[in-house]
Amino acid sequence: xxxxxxxxxxxxxxxxxxxxxxxxxxxxxxxxxxxxxxxxxxxxxxxxxxxxxxxxxxxxxxxxxxxxxxxxxxxxxxxxxxxxxxxxxxxxxxxxxxxxxxxxxxxxxxxxxxxxxxxxxxxxxxxxxxxxxxxxxxxxxxxxxxxxxxxxxxxxxxxxxxxxxxxxxxxxxxxxxxxxxxxxxxxxxxxxxxxxxxxxxxxxxxxxxxxxxxxxxxxxxxxxxxxxxxxxxxxxxxxxxxxxxxxxxxxxxxxxxxxxxxxxxxxxxxxxxxxxxxxxxxxxxxxxxxxxxxxxxxxxxxxxxxxxxxxxxxxxxxxxxxxxxxxxxxxxxxxxxxxxxxxxxxxxxxxxxxxxxxxxxxxxxxxxxxxxxxxxxxxxxxxxxxxxxxxxxxxxxxxxxxxxxxxxxxxxxxxxxxxxxxxxxxxxxxxxxxxxxxxxxxxxxxx
Amino acid sequence: xxxxxxxxxxxxxxxxxxxxxxxxxxxxxxxxxxxxxxxxxxxxxxxxxxxxxxxxxxxxxxxxxxxxxxxxxxxxxxxxxxxxxxxxxxxxxxxxxxxxxxxxxxxxxxxxxxxxxxxxxxxxxxxxxxxxxxxxxxxxxxxxxxxxxxxxxxxxxxxxxxxxxxxxxxxxxxxxxxxxxxxxxxxxxxxxxxxxxxxxxxxxxxxxxxxxxxxxxxxxxxxxxxxxxxxxxxxxxxxxxxxxxxxxxxxxxxxxxxxxxxxxxxxxxxxxxxxxxxxxxxxxxxxxxxxxxxxxxxxxxxxxxxxxxxxxxxxxxxxxxxxxxxxxxxxxxxxxxxxxxxxxxxxxxxxxxxxxxxxxxxxxxxxxxxxxxxxxxxxxxxxxxxxxxxxxxxxxxxxxxxxxxxxxxxxxxxxxxxxxxxxxxxxxxxxxxxxxxxxxxxxxxxx
Numbered sequence: 001x002x003x004x005x006x007x008x009x010x011x012x013x014x015x016x017x018x019x020x021x022x023x024x025x026x027x028x029x030x031x032x033x034x035x036x037x038x039x040x041x042x043x044x045x046x047x048x049x050x051x052x053x054x055x056x057x058x059x060x061x062x063x064x065x066x067x068x069x070x071x072x073x074x075x076x077x078x079x080x081x082x083x084x085x086x087x088x089x090x091x092x093x094x095x096x097x098x099x100x101x102x103x104x105x106x107x108x109x110x111x112x113x114x115x116x117x118x119x120x121x122x123x124x125x126x127x128x129x130x131x132x133x134x135x136x137x138x139x140x141x142x143x144x145x146x147x148x149x150x151x152x153x154x155x156x157x158x159x160x161x162x163x164x165x166x167x168x169x170x171x172x173x174x175x176x177x178x179x180x181x182x183x184x185x186x187x188x189x190x191x192x193x194x195x196x197x198x199x200x201x202x203x204x205x206x207x208x209x210x211x212x213x214x215x216x217x218x219x220x221x222x223x224x225x226x227x228x229x230x231x232x233x234x235x236x237x238x239x240x241x242x243x244x245x246x247x248x249x250x251x252x253x254x255x256x257x258x259x260x261x262x263x264x265x266x267x268x269x270x271x272x273x274x275x276x277x278x279x280x281x282x283x284x285x286x287x288x289x290x291x292x293x294x295x296x297x298x299x300x301x302x303x304x305x306x307x308x309x310x311x312x313x314x315x316x317x318x319x320x321x322x323x324x325x326x327x328x329x330x331x332x333x334x335x336x337x338x339x340x341x342x343x344x345x346x347x348x349x350x351x352x353x354x355x356x357x358x359x360x361x362x363x364x365x366x367x368x369x370x371x372x373x374x375x376x377x378x379x380x381x382x383x384x385x386x387x388x389x390x391x392x393x394x395x396x397x398x399x400x401x402x403x404x405x406x407x408x409x410x411x412x413x414x415x416x417x418x419x420x421x422x423x424x425x426x427x428x429x430x431x432x433x434x435x436x437x438x439x440x441x442x443x444x445x446x447x
Numbered sequence: 448x449x450x451x452x453x454x455x456x457x458x459x460x461x462x463x464x465x466x467x468x469x470x471x472x473x474x475x476x477x478x479x480x481x482x483x484x485x486x487x488x489x490x491x492x493x494x495x496x497x498x499x500x501x502x503x504x505x506x507x508x509x510x511x512x513x514x515x516x517x518x519x520x521x522x523x524x525x526x527x528x529x530x531x532x533x534x535x536x537x538x539x540x541x542x543x544x545x546x547x548x549x550x551x552x553x554x555x556x557x558x559x560x561x562x563x564x565x566x567x568x569x570x571x572x573x574x575x576x577x578x579x580x581x582x583x584x585x586x587x588x589x590x591x592x593x594x595x596x597x598x599x600x601x602x603x604x605x606x607x608x609x610x611x612x613x614x615x616x617x618x619x620x621x622x623x624x625x626x627x628x629x630x631x632x633x634x635x636x637x638x639x640x641x642x643x644x645x646x647x648x649x650x651x652x653x654x655x656x657x658x659x660x661x662x663x664x665x666x667x668x669x670x671x672x673x674x675x676x677x678x679x680x681x682x683x684x685x686x687x688x689x690x691x692x693x694x695x696x697x698x699x700x701x702x703x704x705x706x707x708x709x710x711x712x713x714x715x716x717x718x719x720x721x722x723x724x725x726x727x728x729x730x731x732x733x734x735x736x737x738x739x740x741x742x743x744x745x746x747x748x749x750x751x752x753x754x755x756x757x758x759x760x761x762x763x764x765x766x767x768x769x770x771x772x773x774x775x776x777x778x779x780x781x782x783x784x785x786x787x788x789x790x791x792x793x794x795x796x797x798x799x800x801x802x803x804x805x806x807x808x809x810x811x812x813x814x815x816x817x818x819x820x821x822x823x824x825x826x827x828x829x830x831x832x833x834x835x836x837x838x839x840x841x842x843x844x845x846x847x848x849x850x851x852x853x854x855x856x857x858x859x860x861x862x863x864x865x866x867x868x869x870x871x872x873x874x875x876x877x878x879x880x881x882x883x884x885x886x887x888x889x890x891x892x893x894x
Contacts, residue, residue, distance in 0.1 A: 031674045204466055207579075
């Protein structure tokens with residue numbers, strides 16, 4: 001179950017999750033005879049979110065499925081024709097469209113840094129250009145969530161984090177956010193569809209509405225324990241927390257699974273509730289806190305007797321950075337003589353580097369990441385010292401065929417994330433503002 | 448086409464876009480015999496985004512369709528059973544679930560203020576509680592986008608705004624964002640699926656990749672004009688803007704439709720480009736700017752010779768406020784004697800008000816909004832002065848039947864937004880930090 005599905009619903013075409021200009025560019029290139037030129041497109045971010053030490057790539061598995069579902073069926077063609085988006089020749093091309101190129105990418109769950117070449121598309125212009133929007137939508141959203149989630153699970157240490165922000169983000173984005181947070185170390189989600197579609201464990205017991213539905217808190221707790229067992233978690237802050245805790249233990253006994261606090265000063269309350277629970281003999285009853293948490297609030301609770309964190313708004317909105325700012329750029333293309341040449345837009349304020357990139361994470365003798373080495377046109381060499389340097393781009397699609405699904409299942413991505421975190425220098429895990437923990441180094445010049 | 452579709456794909460069940468705890472609460476209430484108690488749930492926001500003067504409700508049409516598609520089919524039931532989410536009795540209830548209550552809401556596109564009762568669900572506990580997540584996901588996302596978009600179109604005045612942020616948000620959220628921005632006055636979107644599904648006009652011509660694909664900017668421009676006509680918009684900042692503009696007019700002639708600037712100091716560049724175009728005789732050629740715009744940047748460009756704004760990241764991420772922070776609260780329920788009573792969680796830091804709400808926007812003699820009047824248990828009275836006060840909650844669903852679809856088609860919502868903006872006091876349209884432009888007044892006490 002848990003690894004069976006990695007992405008979006010395969011029955012739905014993703015072809016119109018596309019910006020209008022991609023199809024007009026296609027039309028113009030088809031007419032000009034340049035649509036067949038071989039190209040290299042690259043996804044990268046010029047920065048990780050300001051002040052953070054690293055980002056986490058997520059969404060790669062969803063990208064793979066989005067490319068597989070990128071088909072212009074009768075409905076899509078009819079719509080484009082009716083609205084006059086492109087001409088008949090372009091519609092003919094689109095009706096037959098199947099991505100036939102190669103895709104390489106960072107394994108899902110891996111850390112990334114400024115200018116890491118996160119995903120590379122090699123195809124002709126026509127086949128690559130029209131994938132821009134859907135690839136970026138997925139990677140920008142999912143990576144923003146995973147990057148925030150990773151800092152939260154880092155701050156939480158061994159205590160589990162529960163993703164429960166579905167209500168604060170778009171209905172389908174919620175499903176992807178649950179998946180991304182799980183990859184970045186969250187233990188579970190509230191979102192049932194994420195359970196079905198991606199195999200993320202789902203959890204939940206009750207809300208204030210359930211207590212308010214009943215004539216007393218005691219009646220509500222009794223009803224919940226009767227239905228869900230003494231192992232359930234009771235929400236004890238609808239009226240008075242101290243009375244709530246006393247009632248909870250009276251109703252459920254000292255075997256009560258947990259209590260949840262959703263408001264107030266959590267540090268102070270957690271101590272009081274722990275003392276009260278212990279005094280009542282409910283020493284095994286867990287305390288979960290869930291009120292407006294982010295990585296900083298989690299860190300502030302490190303010394304409090306808390307057993308788990310429920311995180312909502314801040315994780316699904318990227319903790320202040322709701323998009324990962326990744327771009328999809330043409331970096332090389334065939335010239336009139338059939339030679340590949342690096343290309344780059346001139347820009348005063350935004351650095352871009354032309355050419356097909358290769359990437360290696362340099363590891364020192366202790367296996368700690370020391371640099372993100374980016375080669376242009378060829379893979380940087382392992383320095384032969386310490387632990388072998390790690391090649392970062394893995395093949396996902398070759399000649400249109402998926403060859404790398406194992407690099408982006410949810411479980412593989414979760415393992416990759418954990419391994420990558422263990423590999424980063426300790427400074428990467430500081431929450432304070434700072435520079436990326438690993439420096440990006442271009443080791444060859446643009447040819 | 449444009450008004451035919453207001454929402455999400457009706458073929459897909461929305462039933463699992465739901466938090467786990469809603470179903471466990473249902474299980475416990477069914478077992479306790481309290482699931483059938485009549486309830487009133489209310490959606491409201493305790494605040495508009497910090498420092499803003501108003502919010503804009505969007506997503507209501509999508510909510511309506513989500514409720515219609517809220518069905519637990521065989522697949523959903525099988526998944527819940529397999530994962531042990533709830534017991535068999537609850538699964539039986541869910542298999543037969545059809546929302547059978549009433550829904551009232553602010554017309555889509557209307558302005559809102561703190562504590563405006565934006566959506567009211569009247570049903571028994573079982574039928575209302577499980578709609579919480581999907582209703583909030585839709586309203587929180589779409590209203591966040593519309594609230595930001597409304598400030599942008601306000602700042603843009605008569606100049607059109609184009610939504611082009613699909614690549615910076617979740618793939619499906621992008622479609623909803625395009626819809627929400629259009630409701631809030633945007634002229635068009637880059638997102639093709641928003642064109643198909645919601646009838647939003649789509650636009651686009653070319654990106655830097657198209658210029659870089661060709662051996663020269665001139666070749667690229669010629670190819671584009673050949674395919675898309677002289678009315679197209681040429682992107683002139685891939686290399687040197689001044690040379691780009693000269694080449695554009697040489698290639699397309701003085702009838703060139705437009706040029707686009709996507710980088711640099713837009714105010715200064717717009718003036719230089721306007722002068723250059725006029726000097727070349729291309730006096731009708733429009734200038735569109737598209738680089739990292741938000742409402743403040745748009746306002747700063749008011750005096751520059753710009754003809755249109757393309758807005759990306761900032762509109763789809765709510766310009767700093769990616770969620771509208773709306774909540775779905777049980778505010779009244781039947782007691783053991785069959786009487787309806789207001790209910791409210793005790794809270795030091797968060798105000799909530801029990802009871803079924805009614806809302807009226809008080810308008811003065813000039814038709815300007817002066818107060819958001821909220822009655823508990825009954826509609827506040829029109830003061831009989833000036834323009835008639837406007838009742839804000841309209842019926843959407845009665846006894847499970849949709850009765851108010853006309854209040855939330857995309858076109859109706861767009862008109863409602865425009866009318867509501869015209870009705871707000873002038874202070875509402877200030878971009879500076881401040882208080883809500885209209886004060887919320889509770890005119891009756893909780894019974």
